[in-house]
Amino acid sequence: MSKLFVVGIGAGNYDGLTVAAVKRLEASDLIVGYTVYCELMRPYFPQKEFLATPMMKEIERCRLALEQAAAGKEVSLICSGDAGIYGMASPVLELAPQYGVEITVLPGVTAACSGAALLGSPITSDFAVLSLSDLLIPMEEIEKRTEAAARGGLCAVIYNPASKKRADYLRRCCEIFLQYRPGDTVCGIARNIGREGESVQTLTLAELAEYKADMFTTVFIGNAFTRLIGGKMVTLRGYRT
């Protein structure tokens, strides 16, 4: 049976790859991915054939990878961060039976982890991961999930906090959290993780509501256990023992 590997590449630098991902990409004939991620990986695997497809063409990208795998090539479909979290593993697994291709998913370091490491330790304990993109999930459902995380006292990591069409979504998200936790709750921003221009910043929840995020931003919202310690965003492990 033909095989296709769906590989999480982490933030996009070589050091952020797992050893398993390096071995798998080195063993591949063809590496398929979104243009930006192909460009990030190409210098590290110069002998490999790359097939890049633009953003928003996810299903075409999956079909392309499945077709090439079904034709007998050793193919890796690359995803930024982890292959499963807002990644291509799900649509590939859904389409694979049509192609008779067996899927292996290789996990990677998702932005919740790589961004957290830069900020300190914002998601030490229970947390929610939310995306504010309403391309596939209606905003009403996203708000329901956000409200649940806020009400439940969870820390939160926000992926896709903004785009040109969704300029005010992060503010709406923060307004929901502000109903349940104080404006001085410690929050953090990580930008361009693992890439040129990488930066982090801590700010309050009230300030975050005014922050102009872009698509290279990952947002961290603290809870009642989150502190600023030596400039780092640190969520304590729990109550004092």
Added chain:
Amino acid sequence: MSKLFVVGIGAGNYDGLTVAAVKRLEASDLIVGYTVYCELMRPYFPQKEFLATPMMKEIERCRLALEQAAAGKEVSLICSGDAGIYGMASPVLELAPQYGVEITVLPGVTAACSGAALLGSPITSDFAVLSLSDLLIPMEEIEKRTEAAARGGLCAVIYNPASKKRADYLRRCCEIFLQYRPGDTVCGIARNIGREGESVQTLTLAELAEYKADMFTTVFIGNAFTRLIGGKMVTLRGYRT
């Protein structure tokens, strides 16, 4: 200023390490960690000095690593999975100012990602990560967080689902989810991820309530978008477009 590196080692096999973690451990004089993780890493870094401390001695372990770093050694404190998620990054960052040591956190692949990859793609979209350990967080707070995730329609990953003293906690967690989603909701179990005896299993939420988990188990609870496709647990990316 002295430096200490807090390094997430992933599931515990060499292939699960990031390239950055490999380089950092190779550059260390001393590797400090919980006994089990030291034993897992020792074969890959045979020239290194290891200092192992038993489970439950987390604060002593952090102080030991900080003391050695303050004394001028190149020290890495290793954590399973990611260094920040239920890991040592938080207590180390809290204690570091007492030692005048600068902390760098290296992220790793957490069980939510590595377990998900084995099962398919259970956490494709928004999800919560919860621990059922009540050592540091009271059970009443854990139940409040669980209720929020269940009510909000989030997929969930459950760390520490059981121990000898907490034999019925997973059942209590499932009963909360069963108030909000049907008994045939697709769920999954990953055991001994990346180690000998690695296994996965899919089951319904009703079956999960009866499942006897142990401390080597990571649990995945699906939502209304989760399906069984070719034996894999797959959460769809969202509504059909």
